[in-house]
Amino acid sequence: MSVPQGALGDRPPKPALQGAVESTAPVSRLHERQSFDPADFGVPTGREEEWRFTPLRRLRGLHTDAVPGDGKVSVEVGAAPGVIAETVERGDPRLGATYVPADRVSAQAWASFTEARVVTVPAEVESSAPTWIAVRGENAAGAAFGHLVVDVQPNARAVVVLEHTGSATYADNVELIVRDGASLAVVSLQEWADDAVHLSHHHVQLGRDAKITHTAVTLGGSVVRLAPTVRYAGPGGDAELRGLYFADAGQHLEHRLFVDHTERNCRSRVSYKGALRGQDAHAVWIGDVAIRPEATGTDTYEYNRNLVLSDGTRVDSVPNLEILTGEVVGAGHASASGRLEDQHLFYLMARGIPFEEARRLVIEGFFGELIGQIEVPELRDRITAAIERELTVAAPADERLVKADG
Amino acid sequence: MAEFARACALAELPDEGAIGVQIGDLSVAIVRAEGEVYAVHDVCSHEEVPLSEGEVYDHTVECWLHGSCFDLRTGKPTGPPATQPVATYPVKIDGDDVYVSLP
Numbered sequence: 438m439s440v441p442q443g444a445l446g447d448r449p450p451k452p453a454l455q456g457a458v459e460s461t462a463p464v465s466r467l468h469e470r471q472s473f474d475p476a477d478f479g480v481p482t483g484r485e486e487e488w489r490f491t492p493l494r495r496l497r498g499l500h501t502d503a504v505p506g507d508g509k510v511s512v513e514v515g516a517a518p519g520v521i522a523e524t525v526e527r528g529d530p531r532l533g534a535t536y537v538p539a540d541r542v543s544a545q546a547w548a549s550f551t552e553a554r555v556v557t558v559p560a561e562v563e564s565s566a567p568t569w570i571a572v573r574g575e576n577a578a579g580a581a582f583g584h585l586v587v588d589v590q591p592n593a594r595a596v597v598v599l600e601h602t603g604s605a606t607y608a609d610n611v612e613l614i615v616r617d618g619a620s621l622a623v624v625s626l627q628e629w630a631d632d633a634v635h636l637s638h639h640h641v642q643l644g645r646d647a648k649i650t651h652t653a654v655t656l657g658g659s660v661v662r663l664a665p666t667v668r669y670a671g672p673g674g675d676a677e678l679r680g681l682y683f684a685d686a687g688q689h690l691e692h693r694l695f696v697d698h699t700e701r702n703c704r705s706r707v708s709y710k711g712a713l714r715g716q717d718a719h720a721v722w723i724g725d726v727a728i729r730p731e732a733t734g735t736d737t738y739e740y741n742r743n744l745v746l747s748d749g750t751r752v753d754s755v756p757n758l759e760i761l762t763g764e765v766v767g768a769g770h771a772s773a774s775g776r777l778e779d780q781h782l783f784y785l786m787a788r789g790i791p792f793e794e795a796r797r798l799v800i801e802g803f804f805g806e807l808i809g810q811i812e813v814p815e816l817r818d819r820i821t822a823a824i825e826r827e828l829t830v831a832a833p834a835d836e837r838l839v840k841a842d843g
Numbered sequence: 844m845a846e847f848a849r850a851c852a853l854a855e856l857p858d859e860g861a862i863g864v865q866i867g868d869l870s871v872a873i874v875r876a877e878g879e880v881y882a883v884h885d886v887c888s889h890e891e892v893p894l895s896e897g898e899v900y901d902h903t904v905e906c907w908l909h910g911s912c913f914d915l916r917t918g919k920p921t922g923p924p925a926t927q928p929v930a931t932y933p934v935k936i937d938g939d940d941v942y943v944s945l946p
Contacts, residue, residue, distance in 0.1 A: 489891070490891075491891075492891055
């Protein structure tokens with residue numbers, strides 16, 4: 438910062454200002470508050486930038502002072518050989534070690550959970566099978582809260598599948614810690630019942646030369662708001678964040694990503710694809726990437742694609758990139774939302790494939806690129822089948838396809 | 844047609860203005876304009892804003908955030924940024940109470 442000589446006199450800056458002046462936090466995040474106490478956050482009104490797309494009326498009070506109690510969500514961990522799964526009480530020092538909530542619901546989840554799961558992959562262990570974590574909601578009337586820590590220790594490798602099913606009003610925080618040289622693949626499936634409300638933060642901390650692939654698959658639920666964030670704790674980290682979602686009539690599916698490049702020579706890729714169909718199907722994608730001044734050699738690219746399959750849907754797609762150093766390998770972002778390409782359909786139909794079939798093939802191809810990269814083979818088939826179900830489920834009679842001229 | 848549900852008392856309504864009520868899962872703005880009572884969906888079709896917090900004039904309710912006005916009789920916006928109509932509901936006045944027929 439250039440200050441005219443003598444403007445500040447010889448007095449040192451006040452301690453309160455000192456941090457602000459020296460902070461390299463991106464400007465867009467300077468006002469962000471972080472706290473474990475929900476009272477430190479105001480009750481959202483819907484006018485805040487981070488809440489303006491979310492239908493607060495449908496959160497069943499999760500964001501307010503009057504959180505309904507007594508929801509039941511069961512969590513079962515099927516640990517792979519060599520992986521240690523524990524259930525721990527609040528106060529365990531491993532909880533909250535890498536993540537401080539940055540919004541009210543996240544802080545509420547922290548303040549309200551009763552027991553947490555800690556999954557540890559010991560150093561040098563290469564787990565052969567995926568670790569399954571099944572989160573099952575029993576009823577949506579009351580709110581339930583959870584906390585999960587996955588700690589992959591140095592040079593270990595693991596695959597974790599997080600599976601959400603059932604009815605719930607659920608808020609949780611997930612800490613994914615990938616230590617130096619380790620590698621973790623996470624697939625988070627949101628296959629909730631139609632009445633579920635789920636607000637979740639997945640916070641990734643990557644050590645030196647660590648790698649994560651994080652895949653969010655969001656198909657079910659009334660309101661799902663998932664916020665994966667990535668922070669680098671050493672150089673050479675590599676984050677691949679992928680997502681696919683299919684919003685039906687009335688569904689609100691929101692993904693808010695933030696990759697904070699705080700270390701040099703790290704890489705990140707964000708690829709999210711979604712389809713929407715039906716009245717008031719709403720998808721929100723916020724992709725934030727910050728490259729701090731010290732994060733030289735950063736290589737980042739993020740994109741979002743949305744396929745609009747009928748009238749009455751809404752997509753909000755907002756990529757944000759804040760670059761505070763010019764010494765980068767690459768930095769880019771892209772977003773596009775549109776209907777099916779006529780030429781693709783024409784190409785197939787000209788070869789004798791009927792319209793419905795051609796449409797299905799194009800949509801499967803659209804998602805196939807991401808599905809093919811999922812680390813768990815049986816999940817690929819399952820997700821492909823689930824997408825197919827979304828497409829073949831009898832469309833409401835009044836549904837109008839987006840017309841070629843429309 | 845679905846049954847009518849009680850929304851509010853007639854006396855709760857301002858002479859020219861709106862109040863927001865919750866009927867089941869639905870937010871409804873009950874609006875009195877030039878002596879008539881109307882009911883529209885209480886969420887702007889543009890963003891998540893309660894229309895009942897807006898001003899009422901010229902047979903429209905204005906969304907205070909960006910200024911789109913919605914015709915109370917048809918639900919159609921009279922100006923941008925909203926492009927889609929909001930739902931309107933039939934209203935019945937029985938004695939001192941306002942009833943709304945919900946879909």
